[in-house]
Amino acid sequence: MLDWYDTHARAMPWRVGPADRRAGQRPDPYAVWLSEVMLQQTTVATVRDYFRRFIALWPTVDDLAAAEDADVMAAWAGLGYYARARNLLKCARVVSRDLEGRFPASLAGLLQLPGIGPYTAAALASIAFDLPETVVDGNVERVISRIFRVETPLPTAKPELTALAQRLTPAQRPGDYAQAIMDLGATICTPRNPACGICPWRAGCAAQAAGVQADLPRKVPKAVKPTRRGEVYVTRNASGDWLLETRPERGLLGGMLAFPTSDWSQDPAPAPPFEADWCSIGTVKHTFTHFHLLLEVHTADAGQKNPTRGTFIPDSRFRAADLPTLMRKAFDLAQATSDNAQASHKRPVNPVPEVP
DNA sequence: CAAACGTGGAA
DNA sequence: TTTCCAAGTTT
Structure with a gap:
């Protein structure tokens, strides 16, 4: 996965690429946090411009903490799930006022903050602080369910998938690994028509061996919208x-x-x-x-x-x-x-x- | 723990 | 046109 990431990592405004990362560069935890909150249930393509605008308006967590509520909500307009913006401000103010502008470098510390749940805490811990925490987002659920051929439907399968994902998380370069497995899910191990022919996990993928990769992960059908x-x-x-x-x-x-x-x-x-x-x-x-x-x-x-x-x-x-x-x-x-x-x-x- | 909570692009 | 789904969290 890490070898694949070294050559196939996607470039993003908030990301430190694998070459720079291996040369010792670290991403700004504020930028990682901002991007991760924006990326909750939202596509990379949509987030890009919003992220750039936020960083231009508020370059640091202290700047954001000092912003007017209405200005932040206006800048978030169109991104959706507006509770994220309200919690973003709450979180920035806690970090700025109580934590000297520094995000906690631990899973437990991050989990205390508004708008930071299990996924975002693991993403920040691994990507920003290189701690061996395991991200489990929609990409990881899909990749893991296929590699191990998990037939249990989501969301029931979530704990099982989390446990399997943890088994794979390496002690070396956990931040790059987290981004690698999500990149794999976004570009190769896609929901429909996964590109198994060029997948670095092909040899070890149980779903691919059985030819059922397109049917996984299974999901309980959604209710019709009134x-x-x-x-x-x-x-x-x-x-x-x-x-x-x-x-x-x-x-x-x-x-x-x-x-x-x-x-x-x-x-x-x-x-x-x-x-x-x-x-x-x-x-x-x-x-x-x-x-x-x-x-x-x-x-x-x-x-x-x-x-x-x-x-x-x-x-x-x-x-x-x-x-x-x-x-x-x-x-x-x-x-x-x-x-x-x-x-x-x-x-x-x-x-x-x-x-x- | 199920339900609430946005939006846009692809199939 | 409709459904699916995208780096989920809160209540």
Whole structure:
């Protein structure tokens, strides 16, 4: 695995490559931590730019700890699982205030911190501190279940896979090994069509020997997602300020900037932020982890009205990029609708020829 | 411990 | 179009 990693390691902004690592270079624990939290349930391709932006805005854990909550949530917007961003800040503040800006160099110490669970603690311990801890993420579950031909379905198989993975973790270069086995899972031992022909583990893989590699790991089927509905209210006042609110800490899109909405359920009760002749401009479709959402977008001119919730934010201080993706979709629809209205106002009669 | 918690790309 | 799934953690 380590030989394979020496020649096939993927380059990433937060990673110290195998050559530099063997020359004695160590990654910055802050950068490793930030990348690992971002990578939770999130692809490398998506994380890259977010990681670079965060490092540019907040180069050290002390910088991040001193940041405004709203700025960090805005920078996280679009990455999803927003509890990660809230815990990221909590963790940075603990490390900065209580630990002199240094991450604990032990599994147990890391596990105490907000947002750091078994995987992230092992990743930090091994990658940043070169401790012989074992990472078990989705990649490792797949690689191990195939090498040992574990037929037990996940998540039941998790403890078994963890024990097997621990047996393979070497005392030498545990950090590079952790990254190697995850790279292998991401590039060779993939969920569909694994590239067994070029796999360094081919000779020792029980699933490959039996020809069942594509069927592993087995998983319990997922529940079908229900569809919920809701309403969202996109409005500006006479000054052109946008009515926005910060969603409650707990729950969906917690802590994020958003337009006011009704509840989201099978039969939502309308909840406009003020009485007006609300106009429905269409429906936004969005899928969350556990349900589909059909969100009907309403607009109205707020004029001089005093809403029951939310705050008017001047257009100059509002960036659509600070919104979570669902709200961004609602914003884009409202923009397109108002653009169309303006265009048709300027050119009221401009019939598009019918194309048969 | 099951359920909650986002999003985008690939098949 | 729909499902699957990606370097999981918290409650």
